[in-house]
Amino acid sequence: MKLFPVMAVVGAAAVAAAHYLTFIVAPMERTMGAAQRIFYFHVPSAWLCYLGFILGFVGSIVYLYNRKAKADAFALAAVEVGLCFGLIVLLTGPLWARAAWGVWWKWEPRLTSMALLFLIFAAYWVLRSFGGRGEGVRRFAAVLAVFGAPNILFVHVAVKKWRGDHPDMVVSNGLTSDMRLALYPSLLALLIVFFLLLHLRYRAHRDALTVQAIRRRLARLRGI
């Protein structure tokens, strides 16, 4: 695949540019200082984590409807990429929390619901990784993704609904224009990385399925 080196270089350059905007161009926040700069990667990572799980949900619905292995492979790839960005969220959040709250973690609604969402899709991944490749496991995992994805809604409304300590909706009205100048390119850079990973993981799962199918066919032909 010749696309990967190009996409990887574009992705790495975009991430480097986003770092420049985040750490050099974006202004220092008055109360949180340097720790606020985590925001420029933390928030887009959270959005892309949601996107991964939503695509996993869509792939699972399609798989449950038509039983096409490609839909299942797409769902698995999307969940894997969602987990990758979810891990970034859960690792960078505590860095900010330590600086802003003085602790690494708080059992407040946004953090707790995000951890639960991550664990639901981690369960999906563990099931797919250790449960074998049978039809039953695929169906069970698809149902898990279908029931897991609506929890994104709980994570999203957690701050407003249950009044936690997590900063609320600062993207829409709490950012200065030069802060936005760092946020949106970061989102674009992470989006490139997201689709690069999604493409690679989907291709890996799809090709593995084709290899299996051809091996079975070869075995049948040799048995003639």
Added chain:
Amino acid sequence: MTVKTMARAAAVSLGLALLAPALAQDAPPEAAKTAFEKTERLENLRYRHLWIAYGTIWLVVFGFAFRTWQRSERTAKELDDLKSRLADLEGRNG
């Protein structure tokens, strides 16, 4: 248990181990913040740890992408080989 399985189990354990110290913390109460305010203070040296943290994260992410690509390349070669063997066998069997 294969090496691949053990590696996956190790990755899961590592993830949980990273989360464990965070989960053990207690929290002092504080009001939610609804907007960021900018300041002119320069603290470049104080966020060196952020560079290191993000440098590590991107190294892992791009390393993961590179490993997946390498494996895909191997699988693609195997696929080509299997397809040609299949074509041979189907040709011989008519």
